Amino acid sequence: MSPYKIKKYILILLLPLMFGALTACNNNESDSKDDSGSITDSLFGKKELPQASTDSLFIKQYISKEPEFNEHxxxxxxxxxxxxxxxxWFRDNELVPQVEKFLNVIDSSSVEGLNPDxxxxxxxxxxxxxxxQMDPQDSARLVLQQQIDVALTASYFNYASDFYRGRVNPQTQSNVHWAVKRNKIKLHKALQTILQERESTYPYxxxxxxxAGYTRLRDALNNYRDLQEKGGWPKVELGGKKTLQKGDSAQAVAVLRKRLNPTQPIDVNDKRLWVFDEHLEKQVKMFQMLHGLAQDGIVGGGTLSTMNIPIEDRIDQIMINMERWRWIPKRMxxxxxxxxxxWVNIPEYKLYIYEDPNNDPEAEREYKEVMNMRVVVGKTMNATPIFSDKMEYVVMAPYWNVPNSIVEREIKPKMLNNPGWLASQNMEIVTKEKNPQPVSPYEIDWESVTEKNFQYMVRQKPGPKNSLGQIKFLFPNEHAIYLHDTPADALFSQTERNFSHGCVRLEKPVELAKYILKDMPEWNETRIRETMNGGExxxxxxxxxxxxxxxxxxxxxxxxxNVHFRQDLYGHDKKLKQEYFG
Structure with missing residues (x-):
């Protein structure tokens, strides 16, 4: 029964009582009028209609007028x-305190890299x-209540979708490469938490x-914006010099000091600041470390061009990486x-392992770094894909099953030139079946081989020269990508390490194996190494x-x-900027 009908029935029942009260007080006509008012007020409280509710038809009609609302x-x-x-958003016909808080969040959403408008x-x-201003007994006020409430909810979903899930949907944008499992945050549940109608371990x-990765970038964004308002940083120009390094003396050195210390009051005309000293060299090396450059302390080439990237570009770069954090699942x-x-960060050429020391599944934001190592990732033409999955196997003394794309592109030309090339690389050709049978390379018409028609498997046998090294870590996926050892250890000394066909090569594979297998005591380091070198x-x-x-x-x-920046190795930043700012 609706609240309006309930009040109607109560009124009918109470009319005799009200009439008796009025006749008992009939000694004074004016007093009876005052008493009747006080009696009805005491019976019904404020002269205010009860709070409205809404329905699906009202919601449909309201949100259909705004595409941004109808999307949700x-x-x-x-x-x-x-x-x-x-x-x-109403309690007893009054707006709840969360309304003001939410509208303040929208007003200040620029700090999140979003546009409040x-x-x-x-x-x-x-x-x-x-x-x-409306009369509490005006039924039109109840309609306005619905309108306000539905508008607040629709506005929340419009904002929260961008804030928690991202402005750009990588699942629907074909030019944005990102196949990490989706952030499946339930925004209607999040709103219930905000309205204090349910509990959550998340700070909705x-x-x-x-x-934390997002909030740190957010702080950096606002620091960089403050710096931008104060003029940013100066462009470093070397004049006739090719480089600047310790011991040099020139006005450009003072400009370099200002570039590395943009918030400090440095007078570039002060000749005492023109000498490139040891302290400045340390600052240059720090800059190089934060930007993934060779830490030689010399300003020139890549270091100079990186220093002269405008602050506006860095602000945009921070914002699109905040967007990527919105795509990361709320539960890691x-x-x-x-x-x-x-966690393998491709442009950083680095692998990290994070864990909760207490192994508590509720400690969603308490992971700590326990290991890191350098990695080699895919070349630009063989870009390592961006995705997530679950590791299931460790394979020691592995075969390398060569993809057909590599067979056509790289092995075919070598076999046409030298039919004995496979044998020289400890490789063989076998049938694709449960128990592979050997196939002679001389029986194959290499001239006609393509990625699609090659019906056999080329594989490299286990051994120290195997392209996968002596161990690999599998998380079965559609990309055929995995982590593995490599015989080419010298590549880890390079600053830029994009040399592979797409898989991720590990600097310290044995350390990773020890960590992954630590709950299997039979697999200690000795047995791991013996098996890796066993040839089977x-x-x-x-x-x-x-x-x-x-x-x-x-x-x-x-x-x-410290804020780190890296080069856009595969051009993904450029494409995301087009979607995010376009």
Missing amino acids: AELMYLFYGDRDYELA KYKIVNFNELFQKYE YEFEALH VPKSLDQKYI EEWVTLPKKVQVYLVYFTSWVDDSG
Whole structure:
């Protein structure tokens, strides 16, 4: 029964009582009128209609007028359906405190790298003022209540979708390469948390982000914007010099000091600052480290061009990497797995392992770094894909099963030139079956071989010269990508390490094996090394899978608060900028 009908029935029942009270007080006509007013007020409280509710038809009609709202129609029906279409932002006809907090979040959303104007579709101040001025007994006020409530909810989903899931949807944008598992945050549940109607381990009630990597970049963004307002940093020009290094003396050295210390009051005309001293060399090396450059302390070439990237470009770079953090799942590791994960940042050429020391599946933001190592990733033409999966196997003394694309592109020309080339590389050709049978390379018409028609398998036998080294770590995926050892250890000394066909080569594979197999005591370091060198392929199935991420961040902030930048190795930043700012 509706609240209006209930009040009607109560009124009918109470009319005799009210009539008796009025006749008993009939000694004074004016007094009886005052008493009747006080009696009805005491019976019904304020002269105010009860709070409205809404329905799916009202919601449909309202959000259909705004494309940004209609985009989140499913969330609107889920949210209101869960609450039987009761209003969310009103209590006893008054707006709840979370309204002001939410609207303040929208006003300040530029700090998140978002545009506040995108979320100010409704003029709420105008609606609030109109609501306050209406007669509490005016039924039109109830309609306005619905309008305000639905508008607030739709505005929340419009904002929260961008803030928590990202402005750009990598699943629907074909030119944005990102196949990491989706951030499946339930925004209607998040809103329930904000309204204090449910509990959550996530900071939704504070309208806060889910990952420390994001919040650190957000702080960096606002620091860089402050610096931009003060003029940014100067361009370093060497004049007739090719480089600047310790011992040099020139005005360009003072400009270099200003570039590396942009917030300090440095007078570039002060000749005492023209000498390139040891302290400045340390600052240059620090700059080189933060930008993935060779740390030689010399300013020129790549270091100079990197220094002269405008602050506006760096601000954009920070913003698109904040966007990538929005795509990262709110739960880094499923509850069913041990709380640890492998994180390969492709542009950084680095692998990290993070774990929760207490292995607590509820400690969502408490992972600590326990290991890191250098890696080699794919060349530009063989870009390492961005995705996530779960490691299931460790394979020691592995075969390398050569992809057909490499057979056509690289092996075919060598076999046409030298039919004995495969044997010289400890390679063989076998049939594609459970028990592979050898095939003579002389029986194959190499001239006609293509990636699609080659029906056999070329594989390299286990051994120290195997292209996979002596161990590999498998997380079966559609890309046929994995982590592995390599005989080409010298490549890890390079600053830029994009040399592979797409898989990730490891600087310290034995250390990774020890870590992954540490819960299997039979696999100590001695046995691992013996098996790796044994010449017989052996597979080890992990008792629990391990979460793996291959990601692409060209800017991040480390634990010490230093902001890092890297080159856009595969051009993904450029494409994301077009979508994000376009």
